[in-house]
Amino acid sequence: MHGTELPRDAVVPHPLELSEHVAEARRHMAVCNACRYCESYCAVFPAMAMRRDFAAGDLTHLANLCHGCKGCYHACQYAPPHAFGINLPATFAEIRQESYAAYAWPAGAGKLFERNGTLVSLLAAVITTLALVLVAAIKDPSVLYAPQTGPGAFYRIIPLWLMNLLAGGTFLFALVALTMGGLRYWRATGPGAGAKVTAAPAAEAAVDILTLRNLGGGGHGCNDMDDSFAMTRRWLHHAMFYGFMMCFAATTTGAFYHHFMGWTSPHAFLSLPVQLGTWGGVLLCIGTAGLMWVKTTTDPVPVARRLLGGEYAILALLFLVSATGLLLLAVRHTGAMGLMLALHLGLVLALFVALPYSKMVHGVYRSLALLRNAMERRAAARAAG
Amino acid sequence: MSMPDFNRIWNVLVVGGGNAALCAAITARRAGASVIVAEHAPLPMRGGNSRHTRNLRALHPAPTAVLTDSYLEEEYWDDLLRVTGGKTDEGLARMCIRASQHAPDFLASCGVTFQPSLSGTLSLSRTNAFFLGGGKALLNALYRTAAQSGIEVLYDTEVQHIEAKDGFATEAIVSHHGFPERIRFRALVAAAGGFQANREWLRQYWGEAADNFQIRGTPYAQGRVLRDLLDQGVQEVGDPTQFHAVANDARAPMEDGGLAMRLDCVPFAIVVNRNVERFYDEGEDVWPKRYAIWGRLIAQQPGQVAFAVTDSQAEFDYLPSVFPPYKADSIAEVAAMAGIDGAKLERVVAEYNAAVRPGTFKPMVPDDCRTEGLTPPKSHWARRIEKPPFILHPLRTGITFTFLGLKVNERARVMMADGKPSANMFASGEIMSGNILGQGYLAGFGMTLGTVFGRIAGEEAARHARN
Numbered sequence: 001m002h003g004t005e006l007p008r009d010a011v012v013p014h015p016l017e018l019s020e021h022v023a024e025a026r027r028h029m030a031v032c033n034a035c036r037y038c039e040s041y042c043a044v045f046p047a048m049a050m051r052r053d054f055a056a057g058d059l060t061h062l063a064n065l066c067h068g069c070k071g072c073y074h075a076c077q078y079a080p081p082h083a084f085g086i087n088l089p090a091t092f093a094e095i096r097q098e099s100y101a102a103y104a105w106p107a108g109a110g111k112l113f114e115r116n117g118t119l120v121s122l123l124a125a126v127i128t129t130l131a132l133v134l135v136a137a138i139k140d141p142s143v144l145y146a147p148q149t150g151p152g153a154f155y156r157i158i159p160l161w162l163m164n165l166l167a168g169g170t171f172l173f174a175l176v177a178l179t180m181g182g183l184r185y186w187r188a189t190g191p192g193a194g195a196k197v198t199a200a201p202a203a204e205a206a207v208d209i210l211t212l213r214n215l216g217g218g219g220h221g222c223n224d225m226d227d228s229f230a231m232t233r234r235w236l237h238h239a240m241f242y243g244f245m246m247c248f249a250a251t252t253t254g255a256f257y258h259h260f261m262g263w264t265s266p267h268a269f270l271s272l273p274v275q276l277g278t279w280g281g282v283l284l285c286i287g288t289a290g291l292m293w294v295k296t297t298t299d300p301v302p303v304a305r306r307l308l309g310g311e312y313a314i315l316a317l318l319f320l321v322s323a324t325g326l327l328l329l330a331v332r333h334t335g336a337m338g339l340m341l342a343l344h345l346g347l348v349l350a351l352f353v354a355l356p357y358s359k360m361v362h363g364v365y366r367s368l369a370l371l372r373n374a375m376e377r378r379a380a381a382r383a384a385g
Numbered sequence: 386m387s388m389p390d391f392n393r394i395w396n397v398l399v400v401g402g403g404n405a406a407l408c409a410a411i412t413a414r415r416a417g418a419s420v421i422v423a424e425h426a427p428l429p430m431r432g433g434n435s436r437h438t439r440n441l442r443a444l445h446p447a448p449t450a451v452l453t454d455s456y457l458e459e460e461y462w463d464d465l466l467r468v469t470g471g472k473t474d475e476g477l478a479r480m481c482i483r484a485s486q487h488a489p490d491f492l493a494s495c496g497v498t499f500q501p502s503l504s505g506t507l508s509l510s511r512t513n514a515f516f517l518g519g520g521k522a523l524l525n526a527l528y529r530t531a532a533q534s535g536i537e538v539l540y541d542t543e544v545q546h547i548e549a550k551d552g553f554a555t556e557a558i559v560s561h562h563g564f565p566e567r568i569r570f571r572a573l574v575a576a577a578g579g580f581q582a583n584r585e586w587l588r589q590y591w592g593e594a595a596d597n598f599q600i601r602g603t604p605y606a607q608g609r610v611l612r613d614l615l616d617q618g619v620q621e622v623g624d625p626t627q628f629h630a631v632a633n634d635a636r637a638p639m640e641d642g643g644l645a646m647r648l649d650c651v652p653f654a655i656v657v658n659r660n661v662e663r664f665y666d667e668g669e670d671v672w673p674k675r676y677a678i679w680g681r682l683i684a685q686q687p688g689q690v691a692f693a694v695t696d697s698q699a700e701f702d703y704l705p706s707v708f709p710p711y712k713a714d715s716i717a718e719v720a721a722m723a724g725i726d727g728a729k730l731e732r733v734v735a736e737y738n739a740a741v742r743p744g745t746f747k748p749m750v751p752d753d754c755r756t757e758g759l760t761p762p763k764s765h766w767a768r769r770i771e772k773p774p775f776i777l778h779p780l781r782t783g784i785t786f787t788f789l790g791l792k793v794n795e796r797a798r799v800m801m802a803d804g805k806p807s808a809n810m811f812a813s814g815e816i817m818s819g820n821i822l823g824q825g826y827l828a829g830f831g832m833t834l835g836t837v838f839g840r841i842a843g844e845e846a847a848r849h850a851r852n
Binding site (some may be wrong): 030031034035036038039040041052071072074075076077078079080081082083102219220227228230345 | 521839
């Protein structure tokens with residue numbers, strides 16, 4: 001069984017070895033693995049059933065596989081106030097956060113996950129203020145407040161090279177940091193770290209990621225608010241995720257138009273980049289606002305309240321990025337465009353800087369957990385013949 | 386929540402808050418009755434033993450979305466006859482079996498979700514439909530449906546006495562959040578379970594041994610309504626001394642430990658009592674058919690405790706236990722950890738090992754691994770206990786429910802001691818299970834009984850109240 005393939009733990013202790021949440025999750029697993037009523041809820045429970053021993057790496061894997069749907073909590077005969085006090089969603093959320101901190105790159109940056117809400121909010125505030133102040137200080141008011149139209153209107157406010165440098169630089173840094181974190185997580189967590197990743201489990205994981213299958217609760221949804229089932233969180237997350245991707249596609253298309261077609265922004269409303277950005281922005285606004293609403297109204301017991309600050313902060317930042325993007329579109333032919341552009345780009349910059357040290361990193365670890373899960377399931381199916 | 390109206394006369398009072406109670410309440414409400422439910426437990430612990438259940442046994446002539454193959458009346462009846470040893474009421478039992486066909490659909494109509502039928506290793510997926518997430522998820526759905534349909538549910542409300550005269554009940558004396566109140570009604574459904582959590586009552590039959598029994602389910606099964614109605618001339622059914630019980634982990638909580646406390650290691654171990662003596666064939670039959678006798682067997686041992694001993698070979702043949710077993714590299718050491726005589730256990734294991742005949746070990750079916758010349762024998766899955774670490778699980782009796790109940794007829798109407806049916810009292814669930822289960826138990830049958838008789842009781846109570 002997998003529990004025995006853990007020589008790496010003997011050499012280098014897992015970073016979460018001494019975590020009290022890991023100890024608590026181990027206690028939970030002893031109960032859950034003897035009960036197994038939740039086996040049809042999500043991927044966590046079949047993955048748990050494959051194990052008898054729960055090393056810190058196994059628990060980190062299971063915690064990151066958990067989507068926080070809360071189905072297991074509301075169905076639990078041992079949930080508080082029962083003496084066993086089983087509350088997997090909250091326990092796993094704490095371990096996830098600890099794993100984000102443990103694998104953050106560069107080493108030491110994990111501290112940024114403490115008081116994460118304050119950090120993300122401060123970053124957003126400082127960077128947007130800087131952007132506004134700098135633009136206002138450097139630009140002649142006659143340019144800044146005058147309506148700018150025609151090709152290159154945006155660049156008369158903030159030069160293209162500066163945009164490229166700041167946005168490209170921070171985004172590349174975020175990519176490197178996320179990749180490094182992901183690699184460290186993959187090596188240190190759970191079994192099979194050395195196994196070769198093949199196309200089939202990768203495709204399976206991709207489907208899980210793109211459809212959020214594990215937020216389906218076995219077909220009828222999750223306990224978004226209370227013990228009733230809904231697909232609300234799944235759809236809101238879809239809106240946010242695909243909205244984000246459309247905005248990203250808008251930027252990429254814009255860059256392509258600029259560098260390869262020689263078409264300079266602002267583009268027409270019906271052009272591809274503006275359409276992608278507009279609808280992506282709308283979806284992103286709906287998704288992030290909706291998810292914040294879910295967080296404020298849901299049953300608070302199966303939630304790790306300590307982590308809510310960081311979660312609200314990143315959702316709010318994403319909302320502001322998309323909302324200012326939409327406002328920029330609305331006012332781009334008026335004198336308010338200059339300030340709105342500075343505000344929007346300031347927020348985008350803050351998002352990129354905060355990205356590797358925010359809830360956003362869950363995308364990387366959750367995806368890797370789903371990939372590992374797909375590989376494990378195949379290995380188990382092969383072993384069973 | 387607003388104060389409930391204790392002045393009005395409700396059409397139907399349902400006593401209890403488990404599956405049997407809710408099925409009755411919802412059915413009565415759907416038939417147009419005004420319904421009030423008095424649940425002894427507070428909201429988070431609501432639902433009686435249903436909270437710990439997982440499935441129900443349902444007749445089905447063809448595969449359904451939640452059940453494989455088919456399971457017909459005769460086979461179902463045979464299964465019931467075998468476990469009860471004939472201590473059953475054939476008419477009631479067959480009626481219940483036939484009605485069980487519609488139980489999953491009824492529950493689904495109340496928002497209950499079932500697991501798809503082809504899930505993994507469950508050997509019961511042909512006969513039993515599994516609730517997605519288990520009994521608490523089922524209860525959540527039933528309570529949601531109850532609230533949506535306008536049923537008044539009172540939590541933390543213990544029914545202490547039913548005012549009844551000549552089999553006609555008029556009101557209930559209750560303790561509502563600790564305050565005395567009366568609930569007046571036209572018809573009553575008693576669905577308040579057995580008395581297994583009432584140790585004083587158990588002591589009447591079992592003496593001090595009762596203090597060593599673990600109560601697997603709800604601590605609210607005090608049998609107060611059962612006692613009250615029996616004292617008022619309702620006919621009793623079922624052996625008051627008997628209960629359904631399994632082998633639980635000795636370290637489990639004394640109440641409410643639920644399903645996860647049961648241990649499945651027995652067929653793959655040898656079991657000794659406190660005096661380090663074996664007392665029963667551990668490998669008599671496959672575990673699903675034998676797990677229910679072990680609670681009784683242990684209850685009859687000195688100190689109501691037993692110890693399952695095995696070795697590292699067996700570790701993955703049964704579900705893991707919540708409390709880790711004692712493990713040591715020698716039999717004497719593992720015995721010392723459990724506080725039993727090590728030298729004697731070494732002798733018992735050596736005798737057993739010497740009696741083991743070679744065979745091909747097959748964990749899921751009765752195999753040919755057995756002992757010869759050993760008393761009692763181990764008929765299947767007998768392997769030598771020789772590969773350290775040695776493993777020891779301490780066992781105690783875990784009671785699921787008691788068999789004593791209220792006599793009912795096929796319309797769930799409570800029968801009086803003089804043989805006449807009560808005018809307006811009905812019963813469903815564990816409080817009347819003794820009508821069909823004179824002894825033994827069939828996995829998932831408790832929820833079948835609760836659903837089938839709950840529906841009938843609800844329908845009849847509503848009919849009576851609205852006439």
